[in-house]
Amino acid sequence: MAGTDKTKRNTQGGPAIVLVAPQLEENIGMAARAMANFGLVDLRLVNPREQFPSQRAINAATKAGVVVEQAKLFCSLEEAIADLSYVFAATARERDSHKPVCTPPQAMRTCHTLVKDNKKCGILFGCEKSGLLNEDISLADKIVTFPVNPACASLNLAQAVLLISYEWMRATIDNLEKPFFEVAPMQPAEKKSLFSLFTQLEQALGQRGYFRPEERKAVMVNNLRGVFTRPSFTEQELKLLRGVFSSLELFVPRQPR
Amino acid sequence: MAGTDKTKRNTQGGPAIVLVAPQLEENIGMAARAMANFGLVDLRLVNPREQFPSQRAINAATKAGVVVEQAKLFCSLEEAIADLSYVFAATARERDSHKPVCTPPQAMRTCHTLVKDNKKCGILFGCEKSGLLNEDISLADKIVTFPVNPACASLNLAQAVLLISYEWMRATIDNLEKPFFEVAPMQPAEKKSLFSLFTQLEQALGQRGYFRPEERKAVMVNNLRGVFTRPSFTEQELKLLRGVFSSLELFVPRQPR
Numbered sequence: 001m002a003g004t005d006k007t008k009r010n011t012q013g014g015p016a017i018v019l020v021a022p023q024l025e026e027n028i029g030m031a032a033r034a035m036a037n038f039g040l041v042d043l044r045l046v047n048p049r050e051q052f053p054s055q056r057a058i059n060a061a062t063k064a065g066v067v068v069e070q071a072k073l074f075c076s077l078e079e080a081i082a083d084l085s086y087v088f089a090a091t092a093r094e095r096d097s098h099k100p101v102c103t104p105p106q107a108m109r110t111c112h113t114l115v116k117d118n119k120k121c122g123i124l125f126g127c128e129k130s131g132l133l134n135e136d137i138s139l140a141d142k143i144v145t146f147p148v149n150p151a152c153a154s155l156n157l158a159q160a161v162l163l164i165s166y167e168w169m170r171a172t173i174d175n176l177e178k179p180f181f182e183v184a185p186m187q188p189a190e191k192k193s194l195f196s197l198f199t200q201l202e203q204a205l206g207q208r209g210y211f212r213p214e215e216r217k218a219v220m221v222n223n224l225r226g227v228f229t230r231p232s233f234t235e236q237e238l239k240l241l242r243g244v245f246s247s248l249e250l251f252v253p254r255q256p257r
Numbered sequence: 258m259a260g261t262d263k264t265k266r267n268t269q270g271g272p273a274i275v276l277v278a279p280q281l282e283e284n285i286g287m288a289a290r291a292m293a294n295f296g297l298v299d300l301r302l303v304n305p306r307e308q309f310p311s312q313r314a315i316n317a318a319t320k321a322g323v324v325v326e327q328a329k330l331f332c333s334l335e336e337a338i339a340d341l342s343y344v345f346a347a348t349a350r351e352r353d354s355h356k357p358v359c360t361p362p363q364a365m366r367t368c369h370t371l372v373k374d375n376k377k378c379g380i381l382f383g384c385e386k387s388g389l390l391n392e393d394i395s396l397a398d399k400i401v402t403f404p405v406n407p408a409c410a411s412l413n414l415a416q417a418v419l420l421i422s423y424e425w426m427r428a429t430i431d432n433l434e435k436p437f438f439e440v441a442p443m444q445p446a447e448k449k450s451l452f453s454l455f456t457q458l459e460q461a462l463g464q465r466g467y468f469r470p471e472e473r474k475a476v477m478v479n480n481l482r483g484v485f486t487r488p489s490f491t492e493q494e495l496k497l498l499r500g501v502f503s504s505l506e507l508f509v510p511r512q513p514r
Contacts (some may be wrong), residue, residue, distance in 0.1 A: 036409035038404075063409055102436055153294070156291075159291060163423055179359055179402055
């Protein structure tokens with residue numbers, strides 16, 4: 001999906017994304033891109049399987065290569081989260097753990113509150129094959145889980161990062177009901193423009209013997225007007241329709257039926 | 258992220274995902290996986306660039322290969338959406354169009370309402386390079402856009418499909434504040450268990466000369482009890498703590514300070 005706008009949102013200070021033992025460089029890059037899509041920049045890697053820094057990861061991140069380049073590398077999860085105040089463990093499946101569990105929107109609202117209070121927070125993601133280990137989860141404050149279809153519960157790593165990043169952006173948006181961009185509202189035409197369309201159309205149709213039998217004419221006109229009244233046409237659209245009708249009228253009417 | 262549960266949700270009848278001229282087979286597979294993660298199954302492809310059916314797409318879908326195998330292939334967008342009643346065009350950037358624009362949650366609430374009324378609906382996604390063409394968008398009822406970071410607005414195709422699929426699942430969940438799974442609620446211990454812990458600990462500490470100076474003892478005890486009262490320990494946890502203290506007591510106390 002292409003397209004980039006000039007206006008920048010202030011999205012610094014979001015949660016850290018901590019990938020524990022990620023296996024594939026492409027997933028690191030795709031996770032970075034997903035973060036950048038929703039304004040996150042703090043990527044941390046704990047013992048990635050492949051050499052890092054990685055050109056493949058940077059390539060997979062496309063325009064978010066800088067997030068990969070600035071990723072921090074750690075030898076243990078403890079070091080990776082040492083400066084954070086609150087940590088969520090992301091998992092798709094139930095764990096043998098008594099950690100409290102929350103939904104992504106709940107987790108990101110908590111993060112948003114913490115960040116506004118100048119506290120750092122983060123979300124842990126496990127490796128592609130098996131997710132987080134119980135020993136990783138034991139270091140987290142809460143579990144965050146995704147409402148996946150149980151028949152196909154395994155989320156790709158970068159997809160899981162995307163959902164969290166998306167919920168972060170959602171949590172920071174004041175009014176979720178307002179689209180990200182809006183078209184200029186369409187101004188409905190004045191009724192007189194509509195009425196002159198009716199006149200033109202009804203005359204043209206009358207000339208062609210459309211209104212038959214004669215006693216049905218009033219009903220037929222009402223139905224016709226109903227059709228053209230319903231969509232609240234703009235002046236431009238009415239002009240377009242009149243052009244269409246005029247064009248159709250250019251031909252000599254057929255012999256009335 | 259690993260893990261699959263047995264319980265199946267009833268998620269049939271969700272919107273169709275229509276990929277218009279997708280370029281990469283891997284993206285088709287990843288999109289199918291994202292759909293399956295959140296219960297969508299109706300994948301439609303309009304003129305994919307590569308040969309289809311595609312083993313690479315099936316492989317990329319991992320456990321959701323069946324969604325790829327059952328995908329329908331079309332030669333035109335008109336054919337692909339002929340049986341749908343309502344169509345959204347997904348785009349990240351503002352278009353030269355007067356179509357109304359909505360957010361993903363708004364779009365998926367609309368779809369949910371339509372589906373409950375036995376109406377079919379769908380979401381159009383354009384190709385990786387350039388997104389939907391204006392001629393594609395002209396066939397849609399509404400535009401749905403993502404609240405992306407304008408500095409990095411280009412969503413990967415499968416990621417865009419994931420967000421829509423996720424919002425579909427969100428729209429079908431009655432109570433979004435309820436996590437997908439929950440741990441058994443922890444039962445706080447009876448106070449007498451806590452008090453016997455206090456007794457054990459305070460005796461052990463007293464023997465070791467912890468409470469100094471003597472006149473501070475009451476305050477120190479209160480502070481100590483405050484620490485162990487706050488987290489609402491369970492019986493099991495108190496038992497564990499008592500074990501810890503007993504173990505520490507096994508050694509002969511050092512010379513009191």
